[in-house]
Amino acid sequence: MSATVLVTGGAGFIGSHTCVELLDHGYDVVVLDDHSNSSPRALERIAKVAGRPVTAAYESDLRDRRALSAVFAAHPVDAVIHFAAKKAVGESVEKPVEYYDTNVGGTTALLSAMREHGVHRLVFSSSCSIYGDAAKVPLAEDDPAGPTNPYATTKWLCEQVLADVCRRLPEMSVLALRYFNPVGAHPSGLLGEDPRGVPNNVMPFLTQVAVGRLPRLRVFGDDYATADGTGVRDYIHVMDVADGHRVALEHLDDDTGMRTFNLGTGAGTSVLELVAAFSRACGRPVPYEVTARRPGDVAALVADPGAVARAWNWATTRDLAAMCRDAWAFQELNPSGYPD
Numbered sequence: 001m002s003a004t005v006l007v008t009g010g011a012g013f014i015g016s017h018t019c020v021e022l023l024d025h026g027y028d029v030v031v032l033d034d035h036s037n038s039s040p041r042a043l044e045r046i047a048k049v050a051g052r053p054v055t056a057a058y059e060s061d062l063r064d065r066r067a068l069s070a071v072f073a074a075h076p077v078d079a080v081i082h083f084a085a086k087k088a089v090g091e092s093v094e095k096p097v098e099y100y101d102t103n104v105g106g107t108t109a110l111l112s113a114m115r116e117h118g119v120h121r122l123v124f125s126s127s128c129s130i131y132g133d134a135a136k137v138p139l140a141e142d143d144p145a146g147p148t149n150p151y152a153t154t155k156w157l158c159e160q161v162l163a164d165v166c167r168r169l170p171e172m173s174v175l176a177l178r179y180f181n182p183v184g185a186h187p188s189g190l191l192g193e194d195p196r197g198v199p200n201n202v203m204p205f206l207t208q209v210a211v212g213r214l215p216r217l218r219v220f221g222d223d224y225a226t227a228d229g230t231g232v233r234d235y236i237h238v239m240d241v242a243d244g245h246r247v248a249l250e251h252l253d254d255d256t257g258m259r260t261f262n263l264g265t266g267a268g269t270s271v272l273e274l275v276a277a278f279s280r281a282c283g284r285p286v287p288y289e290v291t292a293r294r295p296g297d298v299a300a301l302v303a304d305p306g307a308v309a310r311a312w313n314w315a316t317t318r319d320l321a322a323m324c325r326d327a328w329a330f331q332e333l334n335p336s337g338y339p340d
């Protein structure tokens with residue numbers, strides 16, 4: 001019998017790609033998603049790309065404890081991958097209580113249901129943003145955390161909760177994966193990033209400029225202490241992030257307790273380098289203008305990917321050109337995102 005994985009937020013950007021990866025590797029997948037920032041259409045695309053559907057998909061908020069318990073009662077869940085959360089940094093500053101409630105409250109509700117149903121294995125979606133305004137890059141897992149906004153603080157708090165739960169409950173096995181900047185799409189062009197409203201993040205903004213939905217990219221500052229003055233990030237292909245989750249599942253039983261790993265490439269790319277790479281991928285120069293810094297931004301965030309390489313012999317395999325090519329393929333095939 002194949003293993004069943006509950007994927008919270010399974011219709012979202014990273015969740016949907018991870019569902020395909022799991023289905024491709026023989027797992028049965030149950031999705032729970034409230035579609036507050038995802039389209040139910042993603043579930044149809046998952047089935048099309050993987051050649052088989054998820055076992056079941058529930059539209060529900062994680063904090064609806066009765067509904068959550070019913071999902072665990074209906075399926076023999078072996079492990080949970082927990083993506084479902086709010087993730088817009090700017091919005092989190094405006095609505096901190098909603099962020100704490102959804103992200104931290106959602107995680108504790110999930111832990112309660114896991115306890116109730118005897119499920120001990122969890123992969124948690126964490127974020128490089130917990131490192132905050134880092135004094136140096138690359139960043140290793142034991143570098144100090146210093147979250148600078150409520151979104152990042154929710155991820156840091158969840159890590160603390162999970163670590164403490166693991167200290168008290170020795171049967172628990174938790175892997176927290178701190179992703180750097182996931183971008184790109186499934187190479188088929190059928191699955192990708194489809195944010196609601198004007199994109200916050202640079203890659204979906206670039207693809208929407210290239211497809212004509214937005215006039216030009218605003219480059220937020222060129223006076224940072226980086227080689228060309230623009231912000232440097234460690235962009236990671238979403239297919240590598242998905243692969244990392246599948247591999248994490250295979251390593252959950254290496255040990256009990258809480259373990260934390262960066263998922264990044266170790267390579268930094270500036271905004272201007274990204275614009276140039278994306279322009280090559282879409283075959284036209286993408287217009288941009290340099291504007292003021294975005295409040296809360298930091299100069300550089302780059303992963304030290306050494307720990308996961310040593311622990312699992314795992315590393316990313318897709319480069320920046322592939323990230324740009326695949327992000328563009330999705331946008332070109334789906335100029336308005338997933339159909340309504």
Ligand code: WQD
Binds near residue numbers: 088230271
């Ligand atoms: C990247 C670079 C901007 C938009 C956020 C979260 C993080 C993570 C990924 C969760 C920066 C510049 C951006 C634009 C620009 N995970 N930029 N013009 O801020 O590094 O990270 O998303 O969601 O936790 O904090 O990503 O894509 O917004 O910005 O010049 O229109 O692009 O200044 O240097 P960020 P981003």
